[in-house]
Amino acid sequence: MSFTLPDLPYSYDALAPYMSRETLEYHHDKHHLAYVNNGNNLLKGTEFEGKSLEEVVKGSYGKVPGLFNNAGQHYNHLHFWNWLKPNGGGAIPGEIEKKIIEDIGSVEKFKEDFIAAGVGQFGSGWAWLSLKDGKLEVSKTPNGENPLIHGATPILGVDVWEHSYYIDYRNRRPDYLKAFIDHLVNWDYVAELYSKAV
Numbered sequence: 556m557s558f559t560l561p562d563l564p565y566s567y568d569a570l571a572p573y574m575s576r577e578t579l580e581y582h583h584d585k586h587h588l589a590y591v592n593n594g595n596n597l598l599k600g601t602e603f604e605g606k607s608l609e610e611v612v613k614g615s616y617g618k619v620p621g622l623f624n625n626a627g628q629h630y631n632h633l634h635f636w637n638w639l640k641p642n643g644g645g646a647i648p649g650e651i652e653k654k655i656i657e658d659i660g661s662v663e664k665f666k667e668d669f670i671a672a673g674v675g676q677f678g679s680g681w682a683w684l685s686l687k688d689g690k691l692e693v694s695k696t697p698n699g700e701n702p703l704i705h706g707a708t709p710i711l712g713v714d715v716w717e718h719s720y721y722i723d724y725r726n727r728r729p730d731y732l733k734a735f736i737d738h739l740v741n742w743d744y745v746a747e748l749y750s751k752a753v
């Protein structure tokens with residue numbers, strides 16, 4: 556199958572003031588589109604044609620770096636648009652909140668760890684909440700990598716490439732991450748991925 560760019564699940568203005576129309580226009584229409592186009596070009600004629608996106612991501616890691624980078628970023632962004640919503644953040648669904656407290660200690664500790672992972676990712680990358688061997692864990696990855704290639708299932712991720720926040724926050728990555736957690740996270744989508752992962 557080839558990669559396609561989905562429409563955003565909300566309008567370009569819907570996430571303001573926490574994420575602007577200009578950021579979404581660049582990030583979705585240009586950056587994500589480039590991963591889709593480059594990924595499709597690199598997929599052609601390879602053993603990965605016809606495989607699912609997750610299979611391409613896992614199979615190309617460490618073997619076909621160009622394809623992996625673009626397929627990984629396509630996977631990450633497909634979910635990223637759904638991890639955001641207008642008037643997001645707020646209460647964490649009970650089932651996930653319970654699991655966060657069980658595995659990480661508290662909701663506050665989770666938020667601190669998640670923001671610290673994003674702040675601590677040197678250069679481009681992502682911060683994650685994922686399920687591995689039945690436990691929730693916070694992690695960070697460089698560039699287009701994600702928890703899939705480390706044997707985990709991502710249920711929440713935040714893009715910390717500068718293209719994700721520089722227009723709105725300039726160099727203030729911690730402020731972007733705090734706004735993400737407090738005002739943008741679509742916990743319904745996290746709950747949906749969690750229920751599929753357990």
Ligand code: MN3
Pocket residue numbers: 582586632714716718719
């Ligand atoms: Mn991005």
